[in-house]
Amino acid sequence: MSDVSVYQSRPPSLWTLYGKAILPKGQKASGDLEIPGLRSSLVGVSTANDNLKRYQKVCGFATQTHAPITWPHILAFPLHLKLLTEKAFPLPLLGLVHLRNTITQHRPIRIGETLDIDVRLDGQNQGAKGLEFDLVTEVSSAGKLVWEEVSTNLFRQPQQGEKTNPGKPPELQRYPNTLNINAPESIGRQYAKVSGDRNPIHLHALTARAFGFPRAIAHGMWSKAQVLALLEQQAGWKHEAVSVACQFKKPLFLPGTAQLNWQTGDSNWDYQLLNAKGDAPHLTGNITWG
Structure with a gap:
């Protein structure tokens, strides 16, 4: 994977990035697809911006002195979109499927705290339904890692050979x-x-x-x-x-x-x-x- 890094002090314009998202991608044959090691960072991001209260209301979070555990995902989203719309990224943004998401918060993040955010593409893997890859986000405060996230995405690809019977799904367990x-x-x-x-x-x-x-x-x-x-x-x-x-x-x-x-x-x-x-x-x- 080739590495390309971009560092910036202001988030990229989402409207500009969405304009890039609708442009066609020149896709290679499925076996030749390679996710490049793109990386982008944002420095000096405040956790308290104009959207925070609206986000808390839309998602149902109570008002507290610390930010919702999912809030850094929102702060990092412009960087996610930037990497997925880069010319070097070979897949179309529209149509990607979000499979899994894991957030690790090493300590609560205070509202008003200043953060540095680093996002990279990683973890390419050929899964049963197509090509999987990870968006990895790391958030630091005063040089120390405080929050990280791995989002696994899928690019569906037609499968070769006979179709396999997925079998009966496991019985759903109910919790109390x-x-x-x-x-x-x-x-x-x-x-x-x-x-x-x-x-x-x-x-x-x-x-x-x-x-x-x-x-x-x-x-x-x-x-x-x-x-x-x-x-x-x-x-x-x-x-x-x-x-x-x-x-x-x-x-x-x-x-x-x-x-x-x-x-x-x-x-x-x-x-x-x-x-x-x-x-x-x-x-x-x-x-x-x-």
Whole structure:
């Protein structure tokens, strides 16, 4: 992988980057695809900007002295978009699938704290459904790593040979605690305003249909943030070093309702966001302290 690094003091313009996102990519044959080692950094980013209160409201986070655990993802998003729209990046941005996301917070980040953010492409792997790669984000304060994230994305590719039978999915385990979540039709547009993620599959039924979806679908990172906002309010939650992993499963169509289902433990919790019937997951994951 070739390494290209860009350092800057201001986030790139999202509208300019979205203009680049619609340009066609000259894709190579599937076996020749290589994800370049692109890297970009942003220095001196304040955790307290104009969007923070709106983000807390859209995702359901209570107002506190520290930033929501998912907030650095929003601060880093312009860098994510920059790397994925670089000329050297061989894949089209629209159509990439977010498979997994793991956030590790080494300590709570204070609101108003100044951060340095570094993002890189890494972890290329040929999976069962196509090419997988990671967006790795590292956030530092005063030179010390305080937060990191690995987002695994998929570029679907036609598979060679006979189709394999995936078999019966494992039986869904139900946990003892459940809360209902309401996702209004407008939540995709609300989240897009505070996150900058204006992928058309999330904005409106008309734009989602152009990509094969019958209705708009909720952002995966909104779903994860909504889950964490609710779990933070439960007895036993600890505001300290924590890692939150999740796997994105079935889309949550808008408008829609879902069930947050979870179980607690001394050092880890398991959670899942289920459909309205409670028989299929939108996302599953676990939380680990220490």
